[in-house]
Amino acid sequence: MVVDLSPISKLKGLQYINLDGVHASDFRPLLDLPEITPDYPISSGRSLSFKRAAACADAKIEAASQVSSEEARIQALVAHLRTLPPWPEPLPQDIPPRPADPDAISPPEQDPDLKLVWGENGFDFFAAQAGRDPIVDAALEELRQLLETLLRKGNAHDDLYARARKALTLLDTDLPDALKLHIQYQALMRLHAGADARQEKFDDETVAALASLRDVVPGITLTNPDVLTLIGRQEADRTATPFGVDPARERAVLDRMADKDAPFAPAVRDAAVAAADPDRADRLTSLRRILSRNGMIAMLKLGARAAVAGVIGTGSWQGLTWAVSNADTLTSLALSLGDDIYWWARTMLDRIRALLEVRAAGP
Incomplete structure (x- = not known):
């Protein structure tokens, strides 16, 4: 069931697009496709059909869907x-009425399964330390040896090395x-799962080392109850139908969180990249909902x-300017x-803008 068109906006060379009956209610990502813009050569024979799509709830899109000429249909859709x-x-039609007192709205809480806290590198995951005993210590040493093998093998594979x-x-x-x-273990398992589809194949030693991680890492990380809770949540979200509130909007937030200048620690930015991957459906992508939601809530609560304090620290300045720059997302x-x-977020962003304006105006 297609509900999100944002992934196809990254594709190039599409000539024939059939969206008849799709459940996608927002066609705006199509504007990123050069093939449907009016400047694209008409002689290309392009085709776009979207009858009975959910987006046809918009009367102008419905009218465009009924146009018989391919070119006229595309032009009518793009113009709208x-x-x-x-x-x-x-x-505009999606924005709810403004409440009488937006300030009275109780702020939402982060999902506790992947809570973010402000630190010296921006927002980071709440620490969940592994337990230590002789068995775990032995497993850590074995893990180090496996990772050193993968690091050596990664000289021929940038993603594996990283x-x-x-x-x-x-x-x-x-x-x-x-x-x-x-989370890094899950990312390495993603590489293992996709080994057969790689253009540059892993050799047997690399595949064996990746497979061996399954025998070592759980014995280390599963000593922490927070990891067990997160895995349960990941599996529940991964198998839910449909998964996520709005995949396109969640990915958009994660894309912004992954920017190198975003006020998030490297581990969070890295997880955002993995969770936003539209071509995957594994435990890493099941982080999409809680990570995007927690990122938004954590940032706006910082604002x-x-x-309230009327003071912006050096570190939080970066966070607040990032929030305003990405307000629409x-x-x-x-x-x-x-x-x-929604109205809580709007209210917080208004306060952040006002605070930044005062700061910019100087004493």
């Missing part, structure tokens, strides 16, 4: 889509963070605290979570 706010900004390096870095502490380590996700959360 260009009158709408840019994706992923909420459509994952092995990040996992090894987590072992350079007395008490490794079990949550971060398990709320700064607004954040409010778009908030809208998919309910009217109250």
